[in-house]
Amino acid sequence: MDLRRLRYFVVAAEELNFSRAAGRLRIAQPPLSAQIKQLENELGVLLFDRTGRGVRLTDAGYVLLEEARRIFIQLEQTARMVERVGSGQVGRLSLGFVPSATNEVLPPVLYEFQKSFPEVELFLHEMMPDQVVQRLHGKQIDVGFFYLPFDDSALDTRPVSREPLVVALPETHPLATEPEIDLRSLEREPFVLPRRYNMPGLYGQVTEVCRQAGFTPRPVQKDVWLMQTIVGLVASGIGVGLVPCSLRNFRRKGVVYKTVRGLSPTVEMGAIWRRSDSSAVLSAFLSIVGEVAQLAEGKRESGRSVALRTAET
Amino acid sequence: MDLRRLRYFVVAAEELNFSRAAGRLRIAQPPLSAQIKQLENELGVLLFDRTGRGVRLTDAGYVLLEEARRIFIQLEQTARMVERVGSGQVGRLSLGFVPSATNEVLPPVLYEFQKSFPEVELFLHEMMPDQVVQRLHGKQIDVGFFYLPFDDSALDTRPVSREPLVVALPETHPLATEPEIDLRSLEREPFVLPRRYNMPGLYGQVTEVCRQAGFTPRPVQKDVWLMQTIVGLVASGIGVGLVPCSLRNFRRKGVVYKTVRGLSPTVEMGAIWRRSDSSAVLSAFLSIVGEVAQLAEGKRESGRSVALRTAET
DNA sequence: CCCTGCCATACGTTTTTTGTATGTTGCACT
DNA sequence: AGTGCAACATACAAAAAACGTATGGCAGGG
Numbered sequence: 001m002d003l004r005r006l007r008y009f010v011v012a013a014e015e016l017n018f019s020r021a022a023g024r025l026r027i028a029q030p031p032l033s034a035q036i037k038q039l040e041n042e043l044g045v046l047l048f049d050r051t052g053r054g055v056r057l058t059d060a061g062y063v064l065l066e067e068a069r070r071i072f073i074q075l076e077q078t079a080r081m082v083e084r085v086g087s088g089q090v091g092r093l094s095l096g097f098v099p100s101a102t103n104e105v106l107p108p109v110l111y112e113f114q115k116s117f118p119e120v121e122l123f124l125h126e127m128m129p130d131q132v133v134q135r136l137h138g139k140q141i142d143v144g145f146f147y148l149p150f151d152d153s154a155l156d157t158r159p160v161s162r163e164p165l166v167v168a169l170p171e172t173h174p175l176a177t178e179p180e181i182d183l184r185s186l187e188r189e190p191f192v193l194p195r196r197y198n199m200p201g202l203y204g205q206v207t208e209v210c211r212q213a214g215f216t217p218r219p220v221q222k223d224v225w226l227m228q229t230i231v232g233l234v235a236s237g238i239g240v241g242l243v244p245c246s247l248r249n250f251r252r253k254g255v256v257y258k259t260v261r262g263l264s265p266t267v268e269m270g271a272i273w274r275r276s277d278s279s280a281v282l283s284a285f286l287s288i289v290g291e292v293a294q295l296a297e298g299k300r301e302s303g304r305s306v307a308l309r310t311a312e313t
Numbered sequence: 314m315d316l317r318r319l320r321y322f323v324v325a326a327e328e329l330n331f332s333r334a335a336g337r338l339r340i341a342q343p344p345l346s347a348q349i350k351q352l353e354n355e356l357g358v359l360l361f362d363r364t365g366r367g368v369r370l371t372d373a374g375y376v377l378l379e380e381a382r383r384i385f386i387q388l389e390q391t392a393r394m395v396e397r398v399g400s401g402q403v404g405r406l407s408l409g410f411v412p413s414a415t416n417e418v419l420p421p422v423l424y425e426f427q428k429s430f431p432e433v434e435l436f437l438h439e440m441m442p443d444q445v446v447q448r449l450h451g452k453q454i455d456v457g458f459f460y461l462p463f464d465d466s467a468l469d470t471r472p473v474s475r476e477p478l479v480v481a482l483p484e485t486h487p488l489a490t491e492p493e494i495d496l497r498s499l500e501r502e503p504f505v506l507p508r509r510y511n512m513p514g515l516y517g518q519v520t521e522v523c524r525q526a527g528f529t530p531r532p533v534q535k536d537v538w539l540m541q542t543i544v545g546l547v548a549s550g551i552g553v554g555l556v557p558c559s560l561r562n563f564r565r566k567g568v569v570y571k572t573v574r575g576l577s578p579t580v581e582m583g584a585i586w587r588r589s590d591s592s593a594v595l596s597a598f599l600s601i602v603g604e605v606a607q608l609a610e611g612k613r614e615s616g617r618s619v620a621l622r623t624a625e626t
Numbered sequence: 627c628c629c630t631g632c633c634a635t636a637c638g639t640t641t642t643t644t645g646t647a648t649g650t651t652g653c654a655c656t
Numbered sequence: 657a658g659t660g661c662a663a664c665a666t667a668c669a670a671a672a673a674a675c676g677t678a679t680g681g682c683a684g685g686g
Binding site for chain 4: 004
Binding site: 317340341343344347348364365366 | 646
């Protein structure tokens, strides 16, 4: 049963006049007659009463007309649904993220995404950084958010926000009264540092920044997953730490934050996903992530330029 | 969206291997690739991930696969339903009949029809003979049963059962003691006769039979629709009547039935329907009517021959 | 009785689909 | 690392299907 024939039949049944129907279908009348006859042969049933003068629907024709209309409606709905799924307007997406992502990165991304793609179902999972990678590979989640850089040939990343690192000191520390701190002055201090596999991004940034400052940090390594935990350990007095600037909002008793003099070390938080995942929902999500990241970057730029101008005046 | 393409897609999605799918579809692989690509263009959506090595379904492809299967099931069910309606296996039929039809004719017809076409819904309407004709024209009923012959260029008839006429006499009548009656002996009697338009079949038979016997009956015409009523009028003593043999089962006090000597006049009861009605259910019903009629005829033949043989011995 | 409207048939033309041969790419195996 | 293989894409010619024009047949209305 061909859909062209079925469509021809529906129009013919609506018009009850093959010539007019052929006109509506933009074809000549004989081919229409032929197609109708072919459909009748396929079904083994007469669909029209040819009473010489005009045509009438048979009972079977009437049944087919009703069912055919239903089928066309279903086809159209299917086409629309497939198109929307294909363009990422409908679907589901699982996100895994470290708690810090809820500070700056996730809110605008989720807000913009839900605004543009209200019919995509989002599943949010707070988890440890290593779990993000593990569950990306296991396909339990589709996108992760944590501190970059991260290197895995099967995974791709996109930075979203960059923020400077600040030094977290116990408030009893001799340098706690200084307005700014030179990184070199921390050369002899024990550093509260997560293990590389726990927070590869932060670990790399800290060691790199110290290397540029001319020394290798003396680590007090712990199984630390949360920035908050680092701050907590600093408060306990076992060392100093380098944490993202936004942690200043996290005012913990016994800790003071100091900006670093000179070049400002930064950490990036970003999205990470399976390179081989080509789902449309993911693409849509990543495009929103891109928009938000660009917006954030623009804000940083303008913020800096404003700061410069302020300095100039 | 063409059904061929859709079918190709479903097979390809099931196999996840274009070459095997093409094999199942009895076509070469390149045309399959082409058709899939065409379907993707129509929908504006990628249905497969071409990962070099083999293919995978995209989310959109998965949705289409499920919906396409549903559509094919619906199509098949539609085809089956149309075929059954077209062949008269499914449908509805309205019957109108005079009460006498329930004596001999209707029971075997209805039994056989329901046995062969259990899914046809029958609507039974008992009515007066003139209503049968009227409601056939008005399309309130599709088939009627009453006494033939009946002539109407728009209606067609088929006899089903034939039975002899017998004379109904008041039991006080002088001839009531005779074993058989000569029709001529009723020449002077008033005949209880329905009006022609009430029971054209019986009216014609009675007048014809009397004409053959050499006289014209003296009618006591009444608006009579039922054979039972004729018998009732005979019992009241206002005249004699000719009624079908099966009325003997209707033993009314004050009436005796006598067979006619010599040629036996008969009346036919049969089906009547619109000549222009070509519905499959009607055809199916009429074929059953034909079978039953032939069977009844055969029984009458054998019955008569048995009677003859009995007479011979 | 002819005329007109409507569907069916015949046949040449155009479009669509298919098949064969070949190219390209990624994976596996040596 | 090179090679072979499996799998999908591309190119083009052949086959099939659908279409258009011209024409026939039939029924109802002037």
